[in-house]
Amino acid sequence: MANPLQFLQQVRSEVGKITWPARREVMLTTGMVFVMAALTALFFSLVDWIIRFGVSQIIG
Template identity: 75%
Template sequence: MAKVSPLQFIQQVRTEVGKVHWPTRREVMLTTLMVFIMAALTATFFSLVDLAIRFGLTTIVAGVGG
């Protein structure tokens, strides 16, 4: 790998940063909202699965012991 001076490195970094597509405020807000919605849906789903498994196991154990 070729060695470059610190000044050249900084110039290259500034050039690359200029190529980055920075999201708009609206895009950030929408994607953040989507993350929160998906997290809530996932939490709800796994809570329901947990309740179903608990109910099934309770029914099995009560049936065996009773």
């Protein structure tokens, strides 16, 4: 087990290795997430509507 000073040095060394995404990349992937969420919501809304229609035809 490392002493606290060694631990902090190792943490600082590891943090220096992090590569943060550029603003453009963050905005692009965020947009893709919103588009995919909207498409998924649309798909499940359509499936729900089809199932509801089918059940209502069967029941009455």
